[in-house]
Structures are given as C-alpha cells and as structure tokens.
Amino acid sequence: MSLLILGIESSCDETGVALVRSADTGVPVLLSHALHSQIEMHQAYGGVVPELASRDHIRRVLPLATQVLTDAGQTLADVDVVAYTQGPGLAGALLVGAGVACALGAALGKPVLGVHHLEGHLLSPFLSADPPEFPFVALLVSGGHTQLMRVDGVGRYEILGETIDDAAGEAFDKSAKLMGLGYPGGPALSRMAQQGDATAFKLPRPLLHSGDLDFSFAGLKTAVLTQAKKLGDELEARKADLAASTEAAIVEVLVKKTLAALKQTGLQRVVVAGGVGANRLLREQLNTACSKARVRVHYPELHLCTDNGAMIAMAAAMRLQAGQQQANTAYAFDVKPRWPLDAITAPVA
Structure with a gap:
C-alpha cells in the first residue's frame, strides 16, 4: 500500500x-523537501539561542509545508501520515514541530508518527542515489552524538561504541570557538584547515588504542586550548595549522574506530550519517581506507547531512514499511529532549 508521508523536523536550528x-516494498521515494537554516540569525550570538529558534520554527514551518506540497503537486488532503521529530533536541523547538504535526493530523483526520531524530540521520543515506543494503556498520556523527552501530534492519540496532564525553561535532565546534572562528564552528574550522599543515601540532587522539569502540574528544579540546594559549599573539598567524591539526586528530580517530568496528563485526559495508559526515577530510580518508579493505561506503547527499525534513519522512516511511511502528490518532503529544537511540531498538536477531 502506497502512503504519502509529510515529515517535519524542528529539533534545533533548521526547519525542514x-x-x-x-510502498509495501522497495526504498521509499523523496518527492520534495524544503529547508530553512537559522545560522544567520544565531551568528550574532555565537551559538543557538533556544527561544529564538522556537519562534523562528513557528514562522517557517507552515510556509515550508505549503512549498513542498506545491512542488510535489499534492495537497494536504493527499497526505496519509504526518511525521515529526519527537526528540532528542531543544524542548521548545521540538514542541513547535510536534504541535503543528498533531494539529494537522487532527484537522485532516490522519494519523501521526513521532520519529527519533538520530534514526532519521541513520537512515538518511537511503535517500541517496546509492542507497545501502542491510546489514552495515553505521558511524553516526551528529551534533552532540558520536556512535558506532551494527544495523541489521530498521529498528534493529546494536550500539558498538559511543562518546563518553564530547562528541566529534562538539570537538569541532568548541575548538573553532577557541580559535575565534565564529558560528557554526565545525564548517568554519574545516575551511580554515584546508589552508594549514595537519602535522604542525602534535595533538592527542583520545582512546585511539583503548581496545574498544568508544570515543572521547574532551581531552583534544583541552589540548587545543592549551596550544592556543601557548601561541598567544602568534595564534592568528598559525590558526590554519592549528585547525588542520585538530581536524586531522578527529578524523583519524573516527576512521580507525570505524575500521575496527568493521573488523569486529565482519561486515563489508559502512554508512556515515550526521552533520560531520559532510566533512571533506573524513570522506577522503574513509573512502581510501575502505577501498583498501574492499568495503563499500555510503553517505547521505551533502545537502541532506544536516538536519532536514526528508530524513524524518524517510525514517517514518521505513518504520511503517518494516512494521516496526504504527502511526496513531492520539493527538495529545509530548517531546523527548533526551532520548537515547537504543530506547527504540528491537532485539537484533
């Protein structure tokens, strides 16, 4: 049975x-999507201001819904299910998407479905021109989350390792802030790194030889701070080198831990998802390493690495298709600002 699913994402600073x-079989098809980023609004404050983010979602979500329906040649009456990000994320921002989705569902008499934000990222490579096949190892590097998982199917996830303090995205952002690179820090640091020498500074690779698949980047952030203080007035002239050295340290840990996960599981396919998955150096080094190991690598399309409504609609479609969840007509809603991904998993066979 074919279903038309409207997906709404509002967990942080993008309205999607x-x-x-x-359909009953095959990968669901993306018909249209629209995204509004709040980066310019938050730049003046050096980071996301939750209250401003929530108010902007209110302004943007319905015009964006109208746009995607028009682009796809559909109407609200054609929608079968309304999906929304239920968590994790900023509570106020999540409430906007949840409230609009449930109001639309009630008005249309159509069921609604709350989606886990990280599952949206995890399944986003299925939107690409080269979708993966189950099973695979997933490297999820999104905002405050860095995780390695074995994925045997929709909802069938086994966490192999995860961050015990700062995630990779936080290491990028916090290091960028220490260097005065502004917001959003990660992309700014990566751009600066392209002009620098990645071997200029010897920075730590936390837990690289720990023997497990967990991550820790807090020590790296502290090392960047220490190095920045040592440079003092020279920091401006050496900023590109420090950025390149920082990026190289983060990427080396991500790549080597991913290869270790592949070896541990014996799988020959890896999926990279989340905002850090757009990093140029990560893609280059992971592609090279996996090519040598004869492992297939899959990524979301670059424009779908950050938060977006397409990944939420796709995750909902795949959950419904796999029989992992049912949409419902109970329009009273709640949100889950803190919601571990393993809380939604089914046992791995």
Whole structure:
C-alpha cells in the first residue's frame, strides 16, 4: 500500500519539511523537501539561542509545508501520515514541530508518527542515489552524538561504541570557538584547515588504542586550548595549522574506530550519517581506507547531512514499511529532549 508521508523536523536550528512516498516494498521515494537554516540569525550570538529558534520554527514551518506540497503537486488532503521529530533536541523547538504535526493530523483526520531524530540521520543515506543494503556498520556523527552501530534492519540496532564525553561535532565546534572562528564552528574550522599543515601540532587522539569502540574528544579540546594559549599573539598567524591539526586528530580517530568496528563485526559495508559526515577530510580518508579493505561506503547527499525534513519522512516511511511502528490518532503529544537511540531498538536477531 502506497502512503504519502509529510515529515517535519524542528529539533534545533533548521526547519525542514518533506514529502516521501512509501510502498509495501522497495526504498521509499523523496518527492520534495524544503529547508530553512537559522545560522544567520544565531551568528550574532555565537551559538543557538533556544527561544529564538522556537519562534523562528513557528514562522517557517507552515510556509515550508505549503512549498513542498506545491512542488510535489499534492495537497494536504493527499497526505496519509504526518511525521515529526519527537526528540532528542531543544524542548521548545521540538514542541513547535510536534504541535503543528498533531494539529494537522487532527484537522485532516490522519494519523501521526513521532520519529527519533538520530534514526532519521541513520537512515538518511537511503535517500541517496546509492542507497545501502542491510546489514552495515553505521558511524553516526551528529551534533552532540558520536556512535558506532551494527544495523541489521530498521529498528534493529546494536550500539558498538559511543562518546563518553564530547562528541566529534562538539570537538569541532568548541575548538573553532577557541580559535575565534565564529558560528557554526565545525564548517568554519574545516575551511580554515584546508589552508594549514595537519602535522604542525602534535595533538592527542583520545582512546585511539583503548581496545574498544568508544570515543572521547574532551581531552583534544583541552589540548587545543592549551596550544592556543601557548601561541598567544602568534595564534592568528598559525590558526590554519592549528585547525588542520585538530581536524586531522578527529578524523583519524573516527576512521580507525570505524575500521575496527568493521573488523569486529565482519561486515563489508559502512554508512556515515550526521552533520560531520559532510566533512571533506573524513570522506577522503574513509573512502581510501575502505577501498583498501574492499568495503563499500555510503553517505547521505551533502545537502541532506544536516538536519532536514526528508530524513524524518524517510525514517517514518521505513518504520511503517518494516512494521516496526504504527502511526496513531492520539493527538495529545509530548517531546523527548533526551532520548537515547537504543530506547527504540528491537532485539537484533
């Protein structure tokens, strides 16, 4: 049975809406999507201001919904399910998407479905021109989360390792802030790194030889701070070198831990998802390493690495298709600002 799913994402500083068409078999198809980024609004404050983020979602979500319906040649009456990000994320921002989705569902008499934000990222490579096949190892590097997982199917996730303090995205952002690179820090640091020498500074690779698959980047951030203080007035002239050395340290840990996860599981396919998955150096080094190991690598399309409505609609479609969850007509809603991904998993066979 074909279903038209409207997906709404509002967990942080992007408002995303999308339409996905699902069927009984095969990968669901993205019909249209629209995204509004709040980066310019938050730049003046050096980071996301939750209250401003929530208010901007209110302004943007319905015009974006109208846009995706028009682009796909559909109407609200054609929508079969309304999906929304239920968590994790900023509470106020999540409430906007949840409230709009449940109001639309109630008005249309159509069921709604709350989606886990990280599962949206995890399944986003299925939106690409080269979708993966189960099973695979997933490297999820999104905002405050860095995790390695074995993925045997929708909802069938085994966490192999995760961050015990700062995640990779936080290491990028906090290091960028220490260097005065502004917001958003990660992309700014990566751009600066392209002009620098990655071997200029010897920075730590935390837990690289720990024997497990966990991550820790807090020590790296502290090392960057120490190095920046040592440089003092020379920091401006050496900023590109420090950025390149920082990026190289983060990427080396991510790549080597991913290869270790592949060896541990014996799988021959890896999926990279989340905002850090757009990093140029990570893609280059992981592609090279996996090519040598004869492992297939899959990524989301670059424009779908950050938060977006397409990944939420896709995750909802795949959950419904796999029989992992049912949409419902109980329009009273709640949100889950803190919601571990393993809370939604089914046992791995």
